[in-house]
Amino acid sequence: MKVFLSGFGTVGQGVFEILLLKEKYLKDNYDASISVVGVVDSSSFNIDKKSLCGFCVLATKTNSGKCGPNARDGKPVTEIMDMTDYDVLIETSPTDIENGGEGLANIRHALASGKDVVTVNKGPLALEYPALAKLAEENGCILKYEGSVGGAMPIISLCHTALAGQRIKSIRGILNGTCNYILSRMDTGLPFSQALREAQQLGYAEADPTYDIEGIDAASKVAILANSIFDRAVTIRDVSVTGITAITPEAVAMAAERGMVIRLIGEVSDDRLEVAPRLVPKGHALAISGTLNTAQVLTDLAGPITVSGRGAGKHETASAILSDLISIMESRK
Amino acid sequence: MKVFLSGFGTVGQGVFEILLLKEKYLKDNYDASISVVGVVDSSSFNIDKKSLCGFCVLATKTNSGKCGPNARDGKPVTEIMDMTDYDVLIETSPTDIENGGEGLANIRHALASGKDVVTVNKGPLALEYPALAKLAEENGCILKYEGSVGGAMPIISLCHTALAGQRIKSIRGILNGTCNYILSRMDTGLPFSQALREAQQLGYAEADPTYDIEGIDAASKVAILANSIFDRAVTIRDVSVTGITAITPEAVAMAAERGMVIRLIGEVSDDRLEVAPRLVPKGHALAISGTLNTAQVLTDLAGPITVSGRGAGKHETASAILSDLISIMESRK
Secondary structure, X not given: OEEXXXXXXXXXXXXXXXXXXXXXXXXXXXXXOXXXXXXXXXXEEEOOOOOOOOOHHHHHHHHHOOOOOEEOOOXXXXXXXXXXXXXXXXXXXXOOOOOOHHHHHHHHHHHHOOOEEEEOOHHHHHHHHHHHHHXXXXXXXXXXXXXXXXXXXXXXXXXXXXXXXXXXXXXXXXXXXXXXXXXXXXXXXXXXXXXXXXXXXXXXXXXXXXXXXXXHHHHHHHHHHHHHHHOOOOOHHHOEEOOOOOOOHHHHHHHHHOOEEEEEEEEEEOOEEEEEEEEEEOOOOOOOOOOEEEEEEEEOOOEEEEEEEEOOOHHHHHHHHHHHHHHHHHHOO | OXXXXXXXXXXXXXXXXXXXXXXXXXXXXXXXXXXXXXXXXOXXXXXXXXXXXXXXXXXXXXXXXXXXXXXOOOOOHHXXXXXXXXXXXXXXXXXXXXXXXXXXXXXXXXXHOOOEEEEOOHHHHHHHHHHHHHHHHHOOOOEEOHHHOOOOOOHHHHHHXXXXXXXXXXXXXXXXXXXHHHHHHHOOXXXXXXXXXXXXXXXXXXXXXXXXXXXXXXXXXXXXXXHHHHOOOOOHHHOEEOOOOOOOHHHHHHHHHOOEEEEEEEEEEOOEEEEEEEEEEOOOOXXXXXXXEEEEEEEOOOEEEEEEEEOOOHHHHHHHHHHHHHHHHHHOO
């Protein structure tokens, strides 16, 4: 299986590392090998078989900040993709929640070219899921995106495979580890601004934290779940979103007096699409502290099924990409 | 798909109900139908197409305690299976953890006849997993058993599918809801005997609770996980087992003073096979209260992934059987 890697930041490099790490495992367990035939980052690209081998490209990135010898000079990724013979596009470039950006163009191009796609780039899915799913179907392609919701928390596979046959009535979850970290720290009495600063110092929050704290990241995941699990043709614009910036220490203290904590909960069902701070009883599955992601899936036959895992991280997110790649390999057998 | 149902207790009847409930769903989503061509319970059997239809067999069971018009008169299930034309054996008869009992004979017979098998009967797997897996492979059959570990908690599918590509370093879990209920109640100061009595009154514990409280049930699940996930050829006899009968209110109180609770934890890894009461910090994913089952899967790439769900119940366990049946249908396409 030959993959083209769009984006060579933390996750993209993680994919490369994992493919190296799992070379023998894939050979032994699936009699398969996955090779990278192209990598592109914001300023450079690499489609040279020799320098894509082994650790070379990782060393090049570390040393020069570039993934390869070729300058992009404004060349679109789609053009570079076409210079290679790939089977699967792995889309890990920075997300654009306004219009999908280059990631959307790349996914469209790959699907239109009959290639399978694995993406952790949320923007294109949160904006154009129905059209992309249709494009994939028309071209006989597989579109996978486990890592786009909850990182290593395998919510998509859980709902589609493990819970096959059940009607999923709702999913409620902690879908943004940054907000959950901030709210967990506010449980100890910190004001929002101080908890946010701490999250930034620890690398959990970006310098510009808007995307997380305004609930936009969680909302994009809600939109993806609505499409993928509930078969609803919606975009992030259909999600009712309230972030956590208005939560005061007084509100947190009042909640605590009643045995509750405040958590940012994303909820999807047949008639709900919402991200909002909610009161959650202490001891409840969603009353977790720290950066984990958790989702509670309410089913018709088995009641609630809960799953949790790390919502972000280099190898965590790359592990979801790996499981998607293996799933595609199995389907293409 | 034609299924033969061995065992018509709570779970067996749950399967029947769910197949009725999901008839349209299976048609709409998988263009498939699943029909029961034979049912057998301890004293009777039914292989009559007409009286197996719809709710007839459920009504017959409710009214007469029998699943059909034919007395077994000591006839082995395998003989009755051979009187029908089935694709999949669903084995839900009472478990025999000493020698596997009739369930083991039924599974062997089905596999040897080239039929797929879905079992929630733990005994045969806990005693003979390696031989059964080999038999299935030799005959080109699929052997599924999601409901045998943790009921509706989809731990098998999670490890095999959702976490594909990851090395699973260990699984630690609360695998017996009865024990967890008793220990949760002991957290409030109740002595063991009183908590047990309460569990019996609520229907969580059997009249003879040995199988649960001595850790045997949890140990059989540990043995199944060891075979299925860790590729270890072991039986329940290889599991080091300590039950919960010796836990005193004093021990629970001492644990609480240190911010801990006592829980019966099953643990599997490459070099561990154990069921024992353990101290778990409050707030930890395994420090849950009540009858839920929970498992924490430690992976090489993504760290811990936790899943929980109802460990028992009519439709809960039957839902796991349904997902196995759908998985077989998809594989046989």
